[in-house]
Amino acid sequence: MSATDGFGAPRFSIVIPVYKVRGYLRECLDSVLAQTFGDFEVLAVDDRSPDECGAILDEYAARDKRIVAIHREENGGIGQARNTGVERATGDYLLFLDSDDTFTPDALERMAQRLDEAEDPDILLFDHVRTYWWDKRQPSASTELLAETGDEVFSPAERTEFLKMFAVVWNRAFRRDFYVEGGFTYTDGLYEDALMVYTTMLSAERVACLNHVCVEYRQRRQGSSMVTPGRKHFTIFEQYQRLFDFLATRPHLDPLRPFLFERMVSHFLFTFARASRVVPADRAEYFRAASAMYRAHLPAGYEPPAGVTGAKFQALGRGSYSSFQALKLVNKTRVTVRRRLKKARTTVGKRALTSLYQMHSKRPLDPKLAVYAAYWNRGVACNPGAIYRKAQELAPDIHAVWVVRRGLEDTVPEGVDYVVPGSPRYWEVMARATYFVNNVNFPDDIIKRPGQIHIQTHHGTPLKRMGIEQQRYPAAAKGMSFRKLLQRADRWDYSVSSNQHSSENWERVYPCTFESLDAGYPRNDVYFTATAEDVLAAREKLGIAPGKTAVLYAPTVRDYQAGFVPRMDLEKVTRGLGPDTVLMVRTHYFYGQDPSLQRLHEQGLLLDVSKYPVVEELCLAADALITDYSSIMFDYACLDRPIITYADDWEVYVKSRGVTFDLFSGEPGETPGVLATTEDELIEAFRSGDWESERTAALRAAFRERFVQYDDGHAAERVVRRVFLGEEMSPEPQPLALRTPAPSPAKAAAVPAAH
Incomplete structure (x- = not known):
């Protein structure tokens, strides 16, 4: 039985450290919950993330009991977050998944099968792909190695080629008893993965391989700590010192010292060559630290590699930064940077279309x-x-x-x-x-x-x-x-x-x-600061008679069609709504004036407000909104007035443009009110009163809870204070229940009578 059934431990404990990844976290968690193998627990550790990551974890934990949301009181870094997760883990195997990466759909199922076949090895190695923002997928360098191993179970100390695999912890599963009994913990700072990989692999007696892509490793364009320059990259020396301290207590591993020394130096040079890690001002100091580590751990009788790589090793061993530069090890990176800057300047020159711009840019x-x-x-x-x-x-x-x-x-x-x-x-x-x-x-x-x-x-x-x-x-x-x-x-x-x-x-x-x-x-902001007089003034400007129900219809643009194509029979709908309802129609600003719409306007059947300059006034004047996929629904939700979703092409829209949530699900938080796909359904919603019923009001409340999160009438002030005045954003958004939107037209009309 699995832990999810209330018996025994789960097969997998998945530890996910979480910090400033709110744009990726849901995709990560969804990839775990969608697994074809369900016997797992997730230890998701909020490392005091300053964004909404903690709230997202709580949301998922409330939805699925396999997810445990853990909130650290202080930020400790990815290593400490992983340690926190391990402390709470109960599964047979530990998996470490970074919160901006994802599992492939059958990853856990394939892992479980291979673990059973290999009779629970200490470590299971598996494959991954790199994914890029332009939708490229790049196979890992270990694919062939994993495939060649087949069903073999081996000791890494005897198969050093496996110590050359990408030194990260998310491409392997650790038997928890092996991990805990070995006393393994993550250290502070960057490059903690390399230390954990080497120490666990050198301690393991039984390792198996799975020739299957289990992780999609996201290559973030920005935001990754590994591609953010700074002195934190000097931690690499501490991590490798810990590795050699580890070797000092295990004399039986002495034959591997030359191999591990070479891996260490290669890692130093790899990091040094990247301006995204070591900035020019720190290069000399980094070189000296790397050279000191070289001399401190140089194995007796060690022979450097041949060719250019060996020349790099020897230059580092001598400790001469000038000779290192003479080898163009540093200059190679600098030349690349200069070429890019030259290209950028050329591009700037082409784009600076006028000499005036160039001249003023020097001021x-x-x-x-x-x-x-x-x-x-x-x-x-x-x-x-x-x-x-x-x-x-x-x-x-x-x-x-x-x-x-x-x-x-x-x-x-x-x-x-x-x-x-x-x-x-x-x-x-x-x-x-x-x-x-x-x-x-x-x-x-x-x-x-x-x-x-x-x-x-x-x-x-x-x-x-x-x-x-x-x-x-x-x-x-x-x-x-x-x-x-x-x-x-x-x-x-x-x-x-x-x-x-x-x-x-x-x-x-x-x-x-x-x-x-x-x-x-x-x-x-206007939806919370407008008064009853403002609402009535907007209606008067539009020519809406007192007592009339005004409905704003604002459809959005369709990427798959050219020009404005009415999605409904406007004449049929206006007649169906009856003489006491005024339909205001606003086409998307991408479209020009529509002749048929203008004709209906001239006949007095509706109001064509496509060119009305202030959309906020239209919303204030409207008793209800009809829209399809337009973002106006989120703004109009501030007013807490009925929203009707009308669209006859949801499936086509989803396939042609893609959506971030299922507007037509009918679920609270996704659907703001009535759903209609035909003119008859739309007309019936008004005739039956469902458009303003308790059912639709409940849907609207959930929608507002999710999307009217920060809007309270002070948004502009917060932006101005933060950007122009250099202050903290203030005031804090009020709780939604305490916010008072502008009164509906009916309430606004009743205000004078109350005096």
């Missing part, structure tokens, strides 16, 4: 200048607009200039400073501004200078797949260069988020080094 930055843009320069709108207004209040010394495309100058509010793209002043402000705020990306020809700060506000909560995940959906990619997309995202210093769902997605699909501002969406 100092203006610390009091901010550039704003929204929706590809369509004017003052969305999150940038809300941040702009709050900055005018809290940081009035920061001068704002909006980028507005030619032909839309007359839409700019009076008193707002702006420039047209390509104009002389445009190049000046783009070269000299310190702050850049946009809800999309600035053009490729804008080069981010040192000291410039970019704030990416986004313009919606992602239901559809975004960023690098669009690669899997050709209709959504449409020839997009994802490398250039990430180069643009590399400019971001801050990414504004309205809920945990968005934060997780942005960090995963834009693997760059920005800081997430979990502040709420500034454009949604």
Whole structure:
């Protein structure tokens, strides 16, 4: 019997250390829970992660009793987190899975079969693949070795080729009794895997192999501690000193000293050659430390390898940094860097389309200048607009200039400073501004200078797949260069988020080094600050008569079709809703004016509000929202008013664009209210009253709990304080139950009567 049945220990204890991986953690945990072999426990250790990783673990633990969420009181690093997990483990075998990696679907089943066949060896080695953000999968270097071993069970001390396998702990399973009785624990700092791999392999008597890919090893573009430079990489010397201390207590392993010495030196040189680990300022000191370790552990009679590798060893052994440089060991890396910089400068030269931009780029930055843009320069709108207004209040010394495309100058509010793209002043402000705020990306020809700060506000909560995940959906990619997309995202210093769902997605699909501002969406502040008078004024401006029920229909764009194609018979729906209901229709801004929609508007059957400049006013005026997959549903949820999901192409949309959750599941937290796939179902929802029933109100409450997480009327203030004023974000978001959204039109109309 398995532990999950309440009898005995589980076959596997899976230890997952967790720290700042909220964009990847769910995928990791899902890969474990989806295993075809279910006799396991998960010890997921929150190493005092500053993001929502701990909450995600608690969520999964509440859902599946096989997951144990452990929260450390202090951050101790990956080694201490693994030790904490091992202390709680009860399984026959220990598995260590990094929280940004995943298991293949049948990994545990294949492991269990091989362990049974090999009669429970001390260690089981298995295969992995490297996965890259551009969807490349690269086989490991050990595939052939694992395959050649077949059913053999061996001692690693006699088969040193297995000590050359990738020295990580997640490509092997450890028999827990062997691990605990051997007194193995992880040490502090980086390169702890190498120490654990060598000491356990040298202690094991029986090792077996599994020629099957069990782990998908994610090559993160940014964020991995191993590719972040700094003095923490000097820990490699401490780890290998511990290895040789270990050997000193085991004389029977002396014949392996030359082999392990060579592995150590090769690891030193591998790390030294990477600017992503050892920075130029630390190279000389690193070299001296590596040379000292070389001389301290040089085996008697040791012969270095032949060729260039041997020359590197000898130079390190002599301890002469100058001779090491003469071998071009350091210069090779520096030349590579210089070539890249030269190429970058050439690219910059090509992209700097005007001499004005080049000229102004040589001038100092203006610390009091901010550039704003929204929706590809369509004017003052969305999150940038809300941040702009709050900055005018809290940081009035920061001068704002909006980028507005030619032909839309007359839409700019009076008193707002702006420039047209390509104009002389445009190049000046783009070269000299310190702050850049946009809800999309600035053009490729804008080069981010040192000291410039970019704030990416986004313009919606992602239901559809975004960023690098669009690669899997050709209709959504449409020839997009994802490398250039990430180069643009590399400019971001801050990414504004309205809920945990968005934060997780942005960090995963834009693997760059920005800081997430979990502040709420500034454009949604109005939904908590608007008064009854504001609601009634919006309706009056739109010409909605008192007592009428106003319904906003706002469908989104379809990647798989060109132009606006109505997904419903608008005339049928307006007549079905009856004379007391006003249907406002807003097409996506990607589309031009639709003649059929304009005709229905002219006939008085509906209101075409596609060109209405302020979508927030439309939401304030509406008693209910009908939409499909548009992110407007997440914003409208702030108002706590009915949301009706109408779409006849869910399956097609999922296949063509991909989604982050199942909107049509009908489950709390995923579906915000009524679901309809035909005009008749939609009309019936209104006629029956289900659109505002207790059932749909309960669904809406769960949806708001998940997605109206940070929005409370103070999002813009939090962003301005953090970015422009250099303060901590404040105030803290209020609990959802304490927030008061703008009154519904019915309640707003009743306010005067109450006086």
